[in-house]
Amino acid sequence: MRVKVCGMTLPEQLEQLGGMGVTFAGFIFYPKSQRYVFKGLTTSQIRKENSINKVGVFVNASIEEVLHMVDECRLHMVQLHGDETPKYCEKIADYVSVVKAFRISENDNIEWMVRSYMDMCDMFMFDTMGAGYGGTGKKFNWNMLKDATIGKPFFLSGGIEPGDEEKLKEFASLPVGKALFSVDINSKFEISPGVKDMAKVKEFVTNLNGR
Template identity: 65%
Template sequence: MRIKVCGMTSAEQVLQLDEMGVEFGGFIFYPKSPRYVFRSMPRAEIKKIRGQINKVGVFVNAPIEEVLQTVDDCGLYLVQLHGDETPRYCEKVADYVGVIKAFRLREDDNILWKIKDYQDVADMFLFDTEGAGYGGTGKKFDWSVLKGLNIGKPFFLSGGIQPEDTDLLKSFAAEPVAKDLFSIDVNSRFEISPGVKDMNKLRPFVTAVKQI
């Protein structure tokens, strides 16, 4: 199972993730986030990060030109659109770089209706927990709302995943909907403080998840 660790603010920690075999490192380019990467790292430092890990930029309702410029300046592999971006917006960005469109879910959402207009314009989806703002909540949504669905596109599973969740992930991976599960996405539950990851929690978790 692939893993994305989001909210990275240190090149050294990104390289540690790379050594663990983590496939994706997320950098948040949303100024209101406590993990806004430009508070800690300039563009050139992000671009210099090398290795097998793929850099993902997280944006919220940013101007398209700003997104594309940041992709170039920081050497991003994918962008994650975590705001209210329209299908047309996603399509324009996807002409330049791979796009993950994030959806914040409530238990009463008609998920297939919510994603239908994005099927042809995003490369992947990400499902997160509905919250008051645009950032992650650190809370888990009820994954059972995805059971029985045919998402029809690779997706990331996010929302409050924590070190003790390996058995839950194993169970979810056995569900038919998980045929489209591309990666899990973790963040705040593996932190010492916003943007600073706890490697002592991540290492055993990554090892366990890689065995699912």
């Protein structure tokens, strides 16, 4: 099962991820985030890292800014975590793979939420609804996805923590799990915002994939 570690800010930790079996590193290009990428990394350091797939996370940024960072940092994928419209997503998707994030609350109709983005994006992400645009560190009810026809590969995010490996394996075994592209982890694997507990990350990936 693929794993994305989001909110990377330290070059020495970024360099370790690929060797641990992590597939994606997420960089948050949102200045209001506690895990803002430029607190500890430069565009040059991100650009030079070739051992992992690099995902840029943006919140209501201009198209020009997103594409500039795609070029500057050699990003493989863009995750749009704000209020971006389908048309906006389509313009970005002309240049790079797009993951549109949806923040889920208890009464949402997931099929209705994703419908207008279906032809504009490459993948989706499902995260927990919070007061702002950042992560909440809380899970949403994964059962909401069980009977949904999603129609795209998706990332599962929101409060995933050490000890969730068996639950994730169970979810992946469901029919909807066939579309589970990657698990996304962040705050529950941190010592402080943007500083990961790499031992926890390694153990999680090992337990998830039986290595």
